[in-house]
């Protein structure tokens with residue numbers, strides 16, 4: 001009992017679980033400031049690496065330091081895999097060690113147990129990746145109070161400084177180029193409200209890609225000089241990669257960097273150098289790609305670059321001079337904000353959020369309200385495969401929205417709900433997230449509604465519940481499976497695709513509407529026939545009109561038919577049925 005109380009009274013930490021490095025921070029209530037917690041090696045960031053040797057498991061610096069000697073049993077970069085399907089269960093378990101290590105580091109520093117934590121993830125992590133991160137935290141013995149997006153956390157760190165002169169709205173652009181992922185976000189700060197307006201990114205772009213370019217460059221050079229190919233020698237490659245990363249960092253403050261590797265391959269030493277200009281040339285397409293993503297994010301938010309007040313740099317790779325130069329040119333010479341340490345800003349923001357969630361009004365942390373948005377519209381397929389949006393794209397989360405859906409036929413005993421995300425008018429052109437059935441629906445005409453509730457939580461995880469209110473029969477689905485939500489690049493692709501197919505989609509919708517209108521009218525005509533006292537010739541006319549409409553609607557060639565065919569036939573059916581209705585009342 002005593003132990004449990006101590007846990008909950010303890011500190012709540014913010015954890016930046018980075019692809020290459022991780023960082024943990026805490027809000028010191030008594031000093032009213034964030035403290036970045038150093039690890040057992042005295043470093044403020046810890047490599048996100050796990051390694052196995054014959055008889056022990058190494059984490060962080062210890063794992064990274066022995067990587068060259070033990071390349072095949074050292075796992076790095078695995079955040080790129082988190083929440084995705086991969087076969088090796090050992091690898092999966094290792095990833096779970098990072099939050100554990102982060103908790104240990106925090107507990108050693110604070111000299112008390114740490115239970116509560118806020119963990120950050122790239123803005124474009126999908127539902128299953130977020131869920132996997134929460135699970136990793138739970139296995140590490142942490143109560144994950146909230147998952148927040150890395151750029152949002154960085155904006156918090158930065159925005160706290162800026163709020164004093166923030167009476168009106170301030171637009172902040174966060175450029176986060178890390179080791180393995182690239183995220184950009186546009187936020188507005190007004191008073192204590194931080195709102196994410198738009199996000200974009202690439203889960204496979206970062207410092208390691210720049211390292212890879214250097215590695216291939218030097219592999220070729222070594223081959224040219226020595227006629228030896230090292231590309232399948234894991235140990236040599238690992239040593240070269242470490243040297244390249246170091247050279248890359250050097251090139252951020254010097255114009256040349258050297259590589260010196262003694263007894264590199266078959267006893268041959270390898271000594272070489274590279275200029276900053278060559279490095280920039282090797283990576284020019286990747287740097288350009290970063291700028292294209294920046295542009296897309298602004299377009300998504302429909303904001304002109306001139307309206308951005310601050311451009312904030314986050315992530316180790318944002319130190320690269322060429323990246324800064326291109327970004328500054330893009331924002332027409334605007335000074336970039338570098339006042340916060342790019343390696344620590346994310347953990348800093350997470351620590352503030354953790355203190356607020358943990359201590360509430362009692363916390364001395366600066367008060368703020370976080371509002372993230374959903375990157376794609378969420379909804380379900382309705383009649384004729386039309387996407388019926390329940391939560392539109394860019395809606396602030398958490399959000400709960402209700403909607404009614406209608407069975408297509410009379411006395412339908414069950415209803416299948418297919419949940420999609422995307423911007424296309426035709427549901428099946430979007431990304432199917434999952435499907436479920438509500439059974440035991442009370443026999444009723446087709447207009448009888450099924451009530452659905454979409455709940456997207458603050459961690460970005462979607463739960464859809466559907467209920468037949470008349471019987472109380474309900475069912476639900478939580479979207480966390482591996483076939484779940486889309487990644488950054490896929491989301492970008494979907495949004496672009498929706499733009500490209502806008503005209504075709506409008507046509508599809510118009511046709512679906514025309515077909516539905518005819519279908520509804522036929523339904524009314526059929527109802528009129530049941531038990532009515534129509535004249536025999538009216539009945540005959542109606543039956544033939546219904547037959548013709550049904551043939552039209554059910555025809556295998558209906559896809560090829562133009563909209564006007566359905567509109568015209570609806571008018572013809574009206575010319576037949578309306579006078580009959582008028583006569584019979």
Ligand code: AMP
Nearest residue numbers: 021178179207208249252315316317319
């Ligand atoms: P992060 O994921 O934010 O920890 O960023 C780590 C990445 O930043 C790694 O790929 C590092 O090689 C890279 N990095 C760190 N410092 C520098 C620097 N001074 N110049 C270029 N890249 C750097």
